[in-house]
Amino acid sequence: MALPRIISPPRLPSPLILSSQFRKTTVRAILQSKESATSLPSAASLIDFSNWLLSKGGMAPSVKPGPVPEGLGLIAQRDISRNEVVVEVPKKLWIDADTVASSEIGRLCGGLRPWVSISLFLLRERALGDASPWKPYLDVLPSSTDSSIFWSEEELSQIQGTQLLSTTIGVKEYVQSEFAKVEEEIILKSKNLFPGSITYDDFLWAFGILRSRSFSRLRGDNLALIPFADLINHNPDITSEDLAWEIKGKGLFGRDQIFALRAPLFVKYGEQVCIQYDLEKSNAELALDYGFIESNMNRETYTLTLEIAESDPFYGDKLDIVETNGLNETAYFDIVLGQTLTPQLLPYLRLVALGGTDAFLLESIFRNTIWGHLELPVSRENEEAICRVVRDACKNALSAYDTSVEEDERLMESGNLDSRMKIAVGIRAGEKRVLQQIDCIFRNRESELDGLEYYQERRLKDLGLVGDNGEIIFWES
Numbered sequence: 001m002a003l004p005r006i007i008s009p010p011r012l013p014s015p016l017i018l019s020s021q022f023r024k025t026t027v028r029a030i031l032q033s034k035e036s037a038t039s040l041p042s043a044a045s046l047i048d049f050s051n052w053l054l055s056k057g058g059m060a061p062s063v064k065p066g067p068v069p070e071g072l073g074l075i076a077q078r079d080i081s082r083n084e085v086v087v088e089v090p091k092k093l094w095i096d097a098d099t100v101a102s103s104e105i106g107r108l109c110g111g112l113r114p115w116v117s118i119s120l121f122l123l124r125e126r127a128l129g130d131a132s133p134w135k136p137y138l139d140v141l142p143s144s145t146d147s148s149i150f151w152s153e154e155e156l157s158q159i160q161g162t163q164l165l166s167t168t169i170g171v172k173e174y175v176q177s178e179f180a181k182v183e184e185e186i187i188l189k190s191k192n193l194f195p196g197s198i199t200y201d202d203f204l205w206a207f208g209i210l211r212s213r214s215f216s217r218l219r220g221d222n223l224a225l226i227p228f229a230d231l232i233n234h235n236p237d238i239t240s241e242d243l244a245w246e247i248k249g250k251g252l253f254g255r256d257q258i259f260a261l262r263a264p265l266f267v268k269y270g271e272q273v274c275i276q277y278d279l280e281k282s283n284a285e286l287a288l289d290y291g292f293i294e295s296n297m298n299r300e301t302y303t304l305t306l307e308i309a310e311s312d313p314f315y316g317d318k319l320d321i322v323e324t325n326g327l328n329e330t331a332y333f334d335i336v337l338g339q340t341l342t343p344q345l346l347p348y349l350r351l352v353a354l355g356g357t358d359a360f361l362l363e364s365i366f367r368n369t370i371w372g373h374l375e376l377p378v379s380r381e382n383e384e385a386i387c388r389v390v391r392d393a394c395k396n397a398l399s400a401y402d403t404s405v406e407e408d409e410r411l412m413e414s415g416n417l418d419s420r421m422k423i424a425v426g427i428r429a430g431e432k433r434v435l436q437q438i439d440c441i442f443r444n445r446e447s448e449l450d451g452l453e454y455y456q457e458r459r460l461k462d463l464g465l466v467g468d469n470g471e472i473i474f475w476e477s
Contacts, residue, residue: 052136119206146291158424161400235274300430347374
């Protein structure tokens with residue numbers, strides 16, 4: 001029988017695996033660090049930024065930028081009605097692929113991914129200083145955020161064993177590889193267009209700015225920064241993204257595009273206008289993109305990664321079956337705290353484990369019906385195997401964390417954590433709770449194996465050879 005393979009997140013390289021003695025010291029150091037990851041721009045810079053928006057045809061009559069607990073935000077200058085437009089930004093102030101194409105480096109950026117070309121544009125404009133027409137906007141951008149891509153090695157050690165850590169490492173390696181290419185092919189060959197030096201850290205900063213400030217539907221090929229509007233912060237109490245913003249036409253025949261930001265709720269004078277960033281993101285995604293998490297069990301997830309091994313003697317048949325049913329050789333299943341398992345998880349597990357006397361289900365005669373059979377237990381051996389593999393994977397994943405859920409909960413209750421430590425403790429506690437939930441589900445399933453109905457019993461019933469109570473029916477002539 002082939003056993004399902006569940007891919008676990010890698011651990012940090014050895015220099016970052018800390019002894020328990022050193023780890024305690026690290027936690028104390030983080031607890032005493034400053035709350036904000038970056039200093040706020042001056043009041044004069046905020047005034048210049050507001051005036052810049054107005055001088056370029058933008059509008060923000062009911063809000064102004066100012067300091068808020070998150071850093072900078074948009075503060076109501078009067079009572080604001082629900083769905084009222086609070087900011088309008090014309091297309092000429094957006095920073096997108098069109099902006100780059102019409103700039104001095106446009107000819108160098110053809111064929112680049114939008115985020116890469118926009119990152120180069122931001123870094124060049126920042127290096128130009130006072131000579132850049134975008135200086136008022138660049139002056140209010142933070143030097144970093146609480147996104148895990150900006151964490152130190154000591155801070156990353158606090159998410160040891162988490163999927164957020166492996167994702168963060170993967171993202172940074174990806175950004176580094178993209179930087180190496182553009183450095184060799186563009187930056188070093190066009191030093192006259194890039195004043196000063198551009199480092200990997202600069203490139204990572206630009207990447208982080210784009211991840212944290214782009215709106216949910218303005219990503220990928222449509223990636224764009226919308227100055228001023230991107231000061232809007234997230235409010236978890238807002239449960240809809242629908243009323244937050246729109247792109248509309250303005251001017252003669254509506255040819256001029258305007259980004260219109262709306263207040264999704266009534267806002268009192270002096271309060272902050274906020275939106276819902278993205279209802280679909282997990283806490284790990286929020287931490288990676290924006291640098292915060294929510295106390296919301298629907299955001300606490302763990303991704304089970306399963307794959308069909310090429311060494312499986314039935315590899316080709318199994319691959320054909322999963323592809324027919326919209327899956328791939330490697331499949332990702334997000335398990336959410338407090339929710340049932342993803343519907344396709346059990347069929348995929350059963351298929352991967354299928355072998356031995358159950359392998360007849362892989363024959364071509366069953367090809368159109370096998371997924372329906374896999375939605376129910378196939379055999380005791382098969383069901384026992386998937387329970388054992390999943391439970392072992394949960395045990396191994398839980399052993400990679402340096403703290404228990406109870407220790408994390410005590411840390412969160414202490415109230416002495418800085419913003420990044422809050423994220424770290426919340427992420428690792430959430431992942432562990434989901435892993436414990438998965439283990440509990442499959443432990444309960446193990447205890448029910450003797451009472452489950454398997455394929456052969458169902459088939460005999462369909463043929464009328466077994467009664468409802470499992471007794472064999474003898475037919476007489």
